[in-house]
Amino acid sequence: LLQVAALERQIFDFLGYQWAPILANFLHIMAVILGIFGTVQYRSKYLMMYAVWLVLWVGWNAFIICFYLEVGRLSQDRDFIMTFNTSLHRSWWMENGPGCLVTPVLNSKLAPEDHHVITVSGCLLDYQYIEVVSSATQIFLALFGFVYACYVSKVFLEEEDS
Numbered sequence: 001l002l003q004v005a006a007l008e009r010q011i012f013d014f015l016g017y018q019w020a021p022i023l024a025n026f027l028h029i030m031a032v033i034l035g036i037f038g039t040v041q042y043r044s045k046y047l048m049m050y051a052v053w054l055v056l057w058v059g060w061n062a063f064i065i066c067f068y069l070e071v072g073r074l075s076q077d078r079d080f081i082m083t084f085n086t087s088l089h090r091s092w093w094m095e096n097g098p099g100c101l102v103t104p105v106l107n108s109k110l111a112p113e114d115h116h117v118i119t120v121s122g123c124l125l126d127y128q129y130i131e132v133v134s135s136a137t138q139i140f141l142a143l144f145g146f147v148y149a150c151y152v153s154k155v156f157l158e159e160e161d162s
Contacts, residue, residue, distance in 0.1 A: 002032050002141050009134060015092040018082040024060050028053070035145070039152060044160070047153040054146045061135040061142070068128040068135075093127035095120060 010025040031053040038046025067074050067082070068091075082091075095102050100123040 002145055003029065005137060005141055006032060012092050018091065020082050028057055035149060042156050044153040044156040047149045051146050051149040054142045057142045058139050061138045064135040065132050068131045091127045091131055093130045097123045097125060097127050097130060099124035
């Protein structure tokens with residue numbers, strides 16, 4: 001379940017050119033694979049590494065929630081953290097959310113020459129909330145994975161002692 005959720009998130013981040021989440025998702029997918037390998041091979045060290053990664057993963061997803069809800073000094077209009085300040089791209093869900101109607105603004109002087117200005121209206125759920133729900137789901141799955149990794153690692157260590 002963790003792997004499927006991470007792959008889903010990776011796909012939508014690729015579609016939105018969100019480079020920071022793409023990198024974090026890639027590392028998460030590798031950590032999940034190592035966690036699965038540690039479980040299958042009875043390697044408690046891999047499971048401990050996986051548990052440590054999940055703590056970092058919860059922190060990253062908490063940051064994403066704060067970013068999209070613009071907590072503190074974070075601003076989506078000013079900060080392009082998710083794209084490493086390399087482009088003006090936003091979340092894929094901004095233009096493709098459920099029920100969203102995208103209208104191009106012609107002859108806008110606000111956009112650079114290689115970009116276009118759009119208005120998005122009629123969304124059933126704003127893209128910020130879709131991103132927040134996705135991150136909250138990741139946090140929930142990570143907490144479940146953390147408990148699982150700690151328990152299985154403890155069982156493996158007890159078996160090694162006996």
